[in-house]
Amino acid sequence: MSVLARPLSLRSGLTLPNRIAKAAMSETMATPGGEPSPELEVLYRRLARGGAGLFITGNVMVEPGGAGEPGNVLVRPRKGPPLEAFRRWAAAAASGPGVAFVQLNHAGRQSPRSVNGAPVAPSAVPLRLGGMFVAPRALTGEEISALVGHFAGAARLAQEAGFSGVQLHAAHGYLFSQFLSPLTNLRTDAWGGPLENRMRFLVESLRAVRRAVGPRFAVSVKLNSSDFLRGGFGDEEATVVARTLDQEGVELLEISGGTYERPAMFVAPRDSTREREAHFLDYARQIRGAVGCPLMLTGGLRTPRVIEEVLLEGSADVVGLARPIALEPDLPMQILAGRTRASAATPPSGRLAVLAAATEGGWYHEQLHRMGRGLEPDAKLSRVRTLMSAARTMWRRAEGG
Ligand SMILES: Cc1cc2nc3c(=O)[nH]c(=O)nc-3n(C[C@H](O)[C@H](O)[C@H](O)COP(=O)(O)O)c2cc1C
Numbered sequence: 001m002s003v004l005a006r007p008l009s010l011r012s013g014l015t016l017p018n019r020i021a022k023a024a025m026s027e028t029m030a031t032p033g034g035e036p037s038p039e040l041e042v043l044y045r046r047l048a049r050g051g052a053g054l055f056i057t058g059n060v061m062v063e064p065g066g067a068g069e070p071g072n073v074l075v076r077p078r079k080g081p082p083l084e085a086f087r088r089w090a091a092a093a094a095s096g097p098g099v100a101f102v103q104l105n106h107a108g109r110q111s112p113r114s115v116n117g118a119p120v121a122p123s124a125v126p127l128r129l130g131g132m133f134v135a136p137r138a139l140t141g142e143e144i145s146a147l148v149g150h151f152a153g154a155a156r157l158a159q160e161a162g163f164s165g166v167q168l169h170a171a172h173g174y175l176f177s178q179f180l181s182p183l184t185n186l187r188t189d190a191w192g193g194p195l196e197n198r199m200r201f202l203v204e205s206l207r208a209v210r211r212a213v214g215p216r217f218a219v220s221v222k223l224n225s226s227d228f229l230r231g232g233f234g235d236e237e238a239t240v241v242a243r244t245l246d247q248e249g250v251e252l253l254e255i256s257g258g259t260y261e262r263p264a265m266f267v268a269p270r271d272s273t274r275e276r277e278a279h280f281l282d283y284a285r286q287i288r289g290a291v292g293c294p295l296m297l298t299g300g301l302r303t304p305r306v307i308e309e310v311l312l313e314g315s316a317d318v319v320g321l322a323r324p325i326a327l328e329p330d331l332p333m334q335i336l337a338g339r340t341r342a343s344a345a346t347p348p349s350g351r352l353a354v355l356a357a358a359t360e361g362g363w364y365h366e367q368l369h370r371m372g373r374g375l376e377p378d379a380k381l382s383r384v385r386t387l388m389s390a391a392r393t394m395w396r397r398a399e400g401g
Contacts, residue, residue, distance in 0.1 A: 003311045004304075005336055008053075008294060008318060010251040014164050014218045016318065017097050018053035019311055020332040023254070023298040023320035024103040024167065024222070026058035026069060026361075027368050034064065034074030036089040039372030044089060046371045048096030050325065051333030054318065055093045056220075056254075059105035059169050060158075062150040067115050068107030068174065075154040086161035094164070101165040101220060102158040104151055104209075108175030109136035109184070110260055122179045122201075123186040129260060144191055144201060147175075152208035155219070165218025165251075168205060170241075173259025176202045177224060180241065181233040199241050206248050220252040220296075221245055225283030228262040228269050235283050239290050246291035254296040254320060255284045265299050266357040267348055277306045284315045296320050302343045304335045323347070326364045327377050344379060359383045 008016045031037045047055060060073040067074060093100030109121035112132045120143065121136035139147070155166045170176035178184040179201040185192045191200055202221070209219055223242060227233045242253060257280050258264030268279045278284075279299035288295060298320030301307050307319050324331050324343035334340040348356030366386045367377040 002336070002338075003308055010165075010218050010294065011249065012165070012216050012218045012251055014099060014251075016053040016099060018051075018332070018336060019318050020052045020307075020335060021054035021056060021296060021298075021318050021320045022047060022050075022052045022098075022325045022332075023322040024056040024058050024169070025322050025326060025364065025368060026072065027372070028058075028069050028071030028365055029369065029372050030071050030073040031085075034061075034067075034072065034076065036073055036085040037372075038088075039369070040073075041088050041092040042374055043368060043372040044092035044100075045095050047325065047329050048093060048098060050329040050331065051097060051336060052321075052325065053098045053332075055098050055100040056167050056320075057089070057093065057100065057102050059103045059174075060154065062104050062106055062147070062154040065116070065120065066106030066108070066111075066150075066175065068105070068111045070115060075150070075157060077150055077153055083157065083161055086157060086163075090158075090162035094162070099164040099218075101167050101218065102154075102161075102163050103167045103169050103222070104154050104158075105169035106147065106150075106175040108178045109133065110173050110175075110178075121175070122184060122192060125184045125186065127260065138187070141189060141191070148201070148204045148208045151205040152212035155209040155217075156212045159213045159217050165220060166209065166213070167220040167222055167252075167254065168202065168209065169222050170202050171222045171224040171254075171256040171258075172265060173227065173261065176205075177227065177233065177259065180224075180237070181227055181229075183227075183229060183232045195237050195240060199244060202241070203244060203248060206245065206250065210249060218251050219249070220254060221250050222254040222256055222298075224259075225255050225257045225280045225287065226264075226269075227259050228257060228264045229259065235286060238283065239287055242287045243290045246293045250293055252294050252296055252318065253287070253291065254298055255280050255287060255316070256298050257283065263357045263360075266360045267353045268300055277302050278310060281310065281315060284310075288315050294318060298322065300347055302345065302347075303341065304338070305341075307335065323360070323364050326367045327379060329371065329377070359387045362386045362389075
């Protein structure tokens with residue numbers, strides 16, 4: 001049996017039927033009230049047929065103030081959860097051979113002014129990206145404790161809805177990342193300062209989630225191997241955090257990297273990694289040496305040859321594919337059957353790569369939206385047109401339209 005087709009059992013008792021995961025992709029397809037929409041159900045029924053062993057949903061925000069984009073699914077703690085809509089979503093995601101996790105997130109300061117005019121963060125450190133982001137306010141200690149509770153509540157909701165697990169999004173510059181980074185966490189209380197304090201919010205949330213869901217429900221974390229910012233959260237600290245999460249019982253640790261300021265998740269951070277596809281393979285190897293829990297590696301993987309090599313050498317136990325699945329939802333099945341040599345989703349490269357990365361999100365969102373409308377993805381879709389339409393939507397919202 002190919003290494004790709006081998007099932008993987010997690011500590012909670014859950015078994016992934018194979019080693020290919022659909023990594024989280026924010027769908028931006030919630031109802032105006034922030035509930036999972038019928039389109040999300042249609043999308044996940046389509047994706048589920050593609051044969052991945054694990055489906056991780058796009059980020060679901062644990063409270064409305066944590067939204068990062070228009071159309072995020074939101075958990076509204078006081079109103080009581082919209083359980084039925086989550087149930088239908090969970091059933092759709094698990095309608096194929098794979099199991100499904102909900103990714104839980106809070107955007108913190110990484111939420112554009114058109115979405116959040118009063119964002120919160122560990123400290124009042126603004127995100128300077130073309131005037132798109134309002135300077136955040138620093139959270140109080142009480143608010144941080146409340147947020148820990150929101151992550152636990154959202155995990156419980158995912159469990160009641162029938163998902164098999166949750167993933168805490170501690171990568172890509174969102175709130176957990178902001179706490180981890182010494183550039184954005186300038187606090188002098190128990191939540192800031194030495195790494196032990198900067199990781200407290202993540203560790204406390206992980207513990208609270210585990211308490212809320214019990215031992216038979218999978219809990220995963222997506223962690224940056226590095227933010228790739230000078231003086232920021234880097235690979236040595238990431239290894240220490242990974243070791244702590246392992247000791248705290250995390251069952252599947254996904255390795256990624258980058259933030260809005262340095263989008264290494266979309267564009268390889270170094271030439272050598274671009275040549276070799278897997279953006280964060282060196283980091284996964286380093287973390288592999290420090291932890292015993294299963295690792296998932298996501299970012300840039302495109303060919304069955306490299307995917308198999310990564311699994312065979314043991315640097316990761318599961319590989320995550322995002323853009324390739326948005327473009328070719330049946331790719332996992334084709335890889336497992338040995339029927340494809342490479343994904344058609346080519347990551348941006350060359351001197352204009354970072355510029356091209358700006359169009360990546362919108363273009364792939366549009367592919368997900370097409371599937372939500374019952375259509376197939378369209379590789380010929382104009383990138384410029386999708387960028388302009390996304391910009392128009394943002395502008396209209398900023399103007400209050
Ligand atoms: C449209 C889109 C939305 C994304 N949304 C999320 C998200 O909600 N949570 C997350 O952890 N990563 C998100 N990502 C990043 C992917 O999970 C993945 O880390 C990244 O695309 C690199 O993997 P790939 O080369 O296989 O695409 C998103 C990527 C795309 C293209």
